[in-house]
Amino acid sequence: MFTHNGIDFWSGDIVNFMNGSTPARFLVESFHTMDNSAVFVQGYMVYILEGGQFIGIKVESTSIKLETLLSIDSTPVDVALCYSISPGKVFHLIPRHKSLLEEPHFLKRHILDETGKLIDPKLFYKVRISPIILFTDDTSGNRSKQYNPYESWSMKFAALSYKERSSIENIHFLSAIPKKKGASGMSLLPKIVEDFKRLKNGLVMFSAKDNENVLVALPLLWIKTDTPCHSELCGLRAPTSLYPYHKCYVRLQRSMPNLQSSSYYTGRHTARTKAHYLAAVSTSGCGSTIPDAPLTGNALTASDLCFANRATDALLELQSFDPSTDTPVEVLHNILLGVSKYLVNDLVNVVLRKNPNQMARLSKALKDYENSQGMSRKFTRELRHCGSCLGRDYKVLLQILPAILVTEFANDSILSLITPSFVRLGRLCSLVFVRAVRYDYNMYIDEVEKAVTSLIQELHHYVITCEIEGHNPYSSKPKVHLLTHLPDNLRRFGTALHYETKKGEQFNKHIREHLMHINRLNTSRDVCLKFAKQSAMRRIIDGGSWVSKDKMREKYGNSTAEFLKENFNNNVKNIMFGGSRDFADNNDTDDITAKALCDNTFAVFMLKESRDQHAHPFIGKVSSLRVEHYRVESSPHAQVNNYLLVQRVSNDASTPLDQLKIVCKLDMHTEFNNKLVINLSKFGSYWFFVSLFLNRQY
Ligand SMILES: [Zn+2]
Numbered sequence: 107m108f109t110h111n112g113i114d115f116w117s118g119d120i121v122n123f124m125n126g127s128t129p130a131r132f133l134v135e136s137f138h139t140m141d142n143s144a145v146f147v148q149g150y151m152v153y154i155l156e157g158g159q160f161i162g163i164k165v166e167s168t169s170i171k172l173e174t175l176l177s178i179d180s181t182p183v184d185v186a187l188c189y190s191i192s193p194g195k196v197f198h199l200i201p202r203h204k205s206l207l208e209e210p211h212f213l214k215r216h217i218l219d220e221t222g223k224l225i226d227p228k229l230f231y232k233v234r235i236s237p238i239i240l241f242t243d244d245t246s247g248n249r250s251k252q253y254n255p256y257e258s259w260s261m262k263f264a265a266l267s268y269k270e271r272s273s274i275e276n277i278h279f280l281s282a283i284p285k286k287k288g289a290s291g292m293s294l295l296p297k298i299v300e301d302f303k304r305l306k307n308g309l310v311m312f313s314a315k316d317n318e319n320v321l322v323a324l325p326l327l328w329i330k331t332d333t334p335c336h337s338e339l340c341g342l343r344a345p346t347s348l349y350p351y352h353k354c355y356v357r358l359q360r361s362m363p364n365l366q367s368s369s370y371y372t373g374r375h376t377a378r379t380k381a382h383y384l385a386a387v388s389t390s391g392c393g394s395t396i397p398d399a400p401l402t403g404n405a406l407t408a409s410d411l412c413f414a415n416r417a418t419d420a421l422l423e424l425q426s427f428d429p430s431t432d433t434p435v436e437v438l439h440n441i442l443l444g445v446s447k448y449l450v451n452d453l454v455n456v457v458l459r460k461n462p463n464q465m466a467r468l469s470k471a472l473k474d475y476e477n478s479q480g481m482s483r484k485f486t487r488e489l490r491h492c493g494s495c496l497g498r499d500y501k502v503l504l505q506i507l508p509a510i511l512v513t514e515f516a517n518d519s520i521l522s523l524i525t526p527s528f529v530r531l532g533r534l535c536s537l538v539f540v541r542a543v544r545y546d547y548n549m550y551i552d553e554v555e556k557a558v559t560s561l562i563q564e565l566h567h568y569v570i571t572c573e574i575e576g577h578n579p580y581s582s583k584p585k586v587h588l589l590t591h592l593p594d595n596l597r598r599f600g601t602a603l604h605y606e607t608k609k610g611e612q613f614n615k616h617i618r619e620h621l622m623h624i625n626r627l628n629t630s631r632d633v634c635l636k637f638a639k640q641s642a643m644r645r646i647i648d649g650g651s652w653v654s655k656d657k658m659r660e661k662y663g664n665s666t667a668e669f670l671k672e673n674f675n676n677n678v679k680n681i682m683f684g685g686s687r688d689f690a691d692n693n694d695t696d697d698i699t700a701k702a703l704c705d706n707t708f709a710v711f712m713l714k715e716s717r718d719q720h721a722h723p724f725i726g727k728v729s730s731l732r733v734e735h736y737r738v739e740s741s742p743h744a745q746v747n748n749y750l751l752v753q754r755v756s757n758d759a760s761t762p763l764d765q766l767k768i769v770c771k772l773d774m775h776t777e778f779n780n781k782l783v784i785n786l787s788k789f790g791s792y793w794f795f796v797s798l799f800l801n802r803q804y
Pocket of ligand 1: 353354355356374587590591
């Protein structure tokens, strides 16, 4: 249902077009938006057939703009006189048309009065749909973060912008269960699922925006957590079994001699579909045979395929949730604490173990990188102690290490085998750690897919050719395999930072604070009450309304406002409102407008105002409030090593800084053969240049 010009258009309505001269009408099926604003209606053209008595509905569906609709045709339709038509053909009504005409949409509900009585058969609640993201994680009830383990559930609304979603006040606490006596966060799932079913089918709520009661439907969009937890959620047994993975039936080898060819690891495998999950829970003990599971010559039972009956089966009852697709690959754990960690460990503990000279040179180069103007965060750890690196350390390291390896160690025979793996990992990270991709999203996904494939191929090549003892079969690691599913996730959920678990983990801090202040007899309820009170308080000062004893809507008055104004301090803010500490963001997505540019900063600039519509962006270096121009040089070495070579255009070409706007800040700390290098491993840089070249802007 969508409202346009004060008219509620429903799925199943036959509607008239704005332009009255068109004899056709339109049978509405569904609505969708594009670019966040334009609303489209999907449906079927409706014609009066010759003779004027019969109605023909086109079999092929069309999408039209909502604003072309004028009104609802309220003439009753006699379904017996309707036919489905296709060019030159007439059929009996196809099932889709029949159900649209005969069955009202499941969210179309009559407005009822307080006693539950119908007011007017023509009045229906407006519908608001607000998909939900669930998040689950381990937390601890102690300051030490080590003892007293809890499993928490929280949720947020998917339609909010990245920034709003990251704000603490938009995360809603559901429960925290102490992990003991066989209980865990999963134990609560059947209850949560019951609630989610009610939410999905719609609940009547007051909407401040519409100033009336509306029907709110909240389908579950995806569940955010780390991979082991996804497997648990999907009801799979321990990851040691033959088919450990929840999205497909890949078999991963744990030792080198058994490795398959590289295409096995980059390729697709039979998907573990929702139908398989449903078949698995249909019999107790998972004895049922799963149809079209991998062909091994023998029929495999659910149990062979590692399905196990769990409390999580309740999730399958949610129509909107599909365990194989709605569990997005978690970038933080897979790329940073997976592939990156393997490679950095390999570099330090295998490749450079007996080469202290290279190790020292590399450490010095990393240290020197702290002077780079192009990176807003620094890598301050010792590479030797990489075992204790955290996700945020890898984030910095992965942006600068490939650039150092391909330039300063370009001719180093010891490093030459592992360097290509870092280059390809750097490219993948540069692509994946971006908040939004504004243009050419399909092209972007293709680039990610290519980057994943080439990374896995290179890892595979490395493990089978490198003769130094001690490395693992990286191409066959579950975390590496997960990356092959990343393009699907990007298509379904948008850029990967949106389902990074980092933000949810920071929310744990707030849960922990509450946990420390309750007696823990009824943890979930007590913590929930604390969050609920804070959330109610925030709602009140945000101007939200509530129903008073005499059934009137009211808001906070002057005296409350006065009181808060006088007494508002950090203590009140934190205790009564739960603060609104924004999460720290360590993704190096610099705010390029806000910071003053100091000398020797490199960036891509554009003229602020230009009469020439085809004004091109250009690479420049800031020097005494002017910007010197640089241009890209072609170089085969640069192309395979994920960087660009640049040179100054001529000695006097420069533009005043205040005439320019900055489009993308660059990292150009390293040099190759005395020429400057644009480091494309910096997050966002690779895609920035790919899309520039695609659009021939450069
Ligand atoms: Zn797979």
